[in-house]
Amino acid sequence: MNKKQNVSLKDIAKHLNVSTALVSYVLNGKEKEKRVGKEMTKKIRQAAIDMQYQPNQIARSLRMKESKTIGLILADIANPFFGQLARIIENEATKNGYTVIIGSSDEDNKKSTLLIDTLINRQVDGLIVVPAEGSYEQLKNVIEKQIPLVMVDRCLPGLNASFVVLNNYKASYDATQSLLRKGFRKIAHFAYNTDLNHMQERIRGYQEAMSDHGLSDNEHIHRISLMNINNEMENIFDEFLRKKWDFDALFFATNSLSIVALHVLRQKGIDLSDKKGFIGFDGGDVFDLHNPPLSFVRQPLLDMGKESFYILLDQIKGGTLIQQKMLDPILIER
């Protein structure tokens, strides 16, 4: 670890026989308001370049009590939905001089808690989080510490904090209605078996659309546990093959559920290409390249990412103005 000694403000100051204050002013572009001499300004600028000065952001953070860093906690950065979201947030952060530290919680509150603690220790100026199930207390804690917080993708009801989410109810209602309008009646719905708000809302949207069409009796909801997606999906379609249930359309509450289902359907030789209805979430190449192309609910990812960042930025700058946004889904029908 014998790193070459970095050059510091002090080194420049010494080299020029001036005070560090002067160097700091100039290098922070405050030479006007501090009325530093033109000559001096030039000399300092040049020395900084010659000596390859790079400011130590850590020292600055400590002194300024702001790290210009935000934390982003996702379910899993390897999941393209979150990857894209992360990218959008990264872009906005960079534009505004912030760096983002990303962590994946795997929907696990323990991990999420650990991540949040680490990020707080690193003095992030704010936190954008996709809350895991059971993370209410942890996030409440964050709020009590007055750390700016924005939830994204989903929110925890009762938690008095900013969030940017899809209008999940509407997304699901519209999707179901679209299937109903096309004449489908036996619409099976697949969702994760979780209390998380976004999932509940998607289920509710399906249920209400069904009941608004007088089809409450046709409701068919498969709740699949996150731990065991493949097996449960296989069981479900085994039961279908054994005529335990029937469908004329499938509606999935998440992208991964639909992908797993497509695998299972193929593996079991269940054909979709006929007159079956199909709607998933988020789309992707699989949806586009499927024969026929598959319909899906598109989430306004760009808005979701941007809004969440700028709401956070507002809070970092301004205090505690809570903003809660529901974004409209876009139904892509094929």
Added chain:
Amino acid sequence: MNKKQNVSLKDIAKHLNVSTALVSYVLNGKEKEKRVGKEMTKKIRQAAIDMQYQPNQIARSLRMKESKTIGLILADIANPFFGQLARIIENEATKNGYTVIIGSSDEDNKKSTLLIDTLINRQVDGLIVVPAEGSYEQLKNVIEKQIPLVMVDRCLPGLNASFVVLNNYKASYDATQSLLRKGFRKIAHFAYNTDLNHMQERIRGYQEAMSDHGLSDNEHIHRISLMNINNEMENIFDEFLRKKWDFDALFFATNSLSIVALHVLRQKGIDLSDKKGFIGFDGGDVFDLHNPPLSFVRQPLLDMGKESFYILLDQIKGGTLIQQKMLDPILIER
């Protein structure tokens, strides 16, 4: 920004009427070697909990001259290949007490340079980077500053630094050979138009396999520019339809090229399901769900991520032991 004042070591010390040194020792688990009294140790521990003390990692970093942070520069975190890689690295980093800051370069040296500077200012202990075209000077600079560096996914030849890459030549040679063995002769190869080493190696693998089979004359390489993938791909297959060229098998040097090609093929009504050969890179749901399933070169992502992290860790801990690894590809044939 009226954040509630965080409690510091000093606060605990004051509260207990002891020195900060003592508190620091205990909270860092050094009470044994510093022979702090048992009573005292207990009291300090309890106070830390009661007062909800959270260490300030920034202050610690400044003092210790290590940030326990590494920087990871990818082409694009929204790309699942890099997303998965990032996730693996994140996992290992977390296990070892490191936090990772991710940045996306978009294969653009300007952005990459900016990112690297930012990360260095933030005093990362080391850098894992997917080098962009033209970033030789920049990375050389990093090395001269003695900042631990590992290149991943590709390397810059001539740069004396660690890397972990696929054996791209072999990957491509094997894939081409597999097609040849199946009797395909007019194998078209699609690659990005870039000097980056991994792409050159993939092209070379294809070429040598062809020439080893006496088929140099059949070589057909489409070099597509990153800026304009869709249009160029469309043009290529328009020319195919106009009989400007022909193929009995397609071999793609990257996943995204194959995905774009699949879109174009479908859009132009060119059928693949016949007796055409097809091999891509990295696989994914699209490959699995295609009819018939598509073959691909699998990269050992887990190893790639882990190796790059641990090589970096070695360098952070030990100095400048350069390690260069080429990982074997796995050809998944269907």
Added chain:
DNA sequence: CTGAAAGCGCTTACAG
């Protein structure tokens, strides 16, 4: 066993 003090690299009132 415990404390006083220096110092990591910055920024910023304050003084002149």
Added chain:
DNA sequence: CTGAAAGCGCTTACAG
């Protein structure tokens, strides 16, 4: 126009 000095929250020799 410029400098001396304090202080952000830690860690760690050094002294006793």
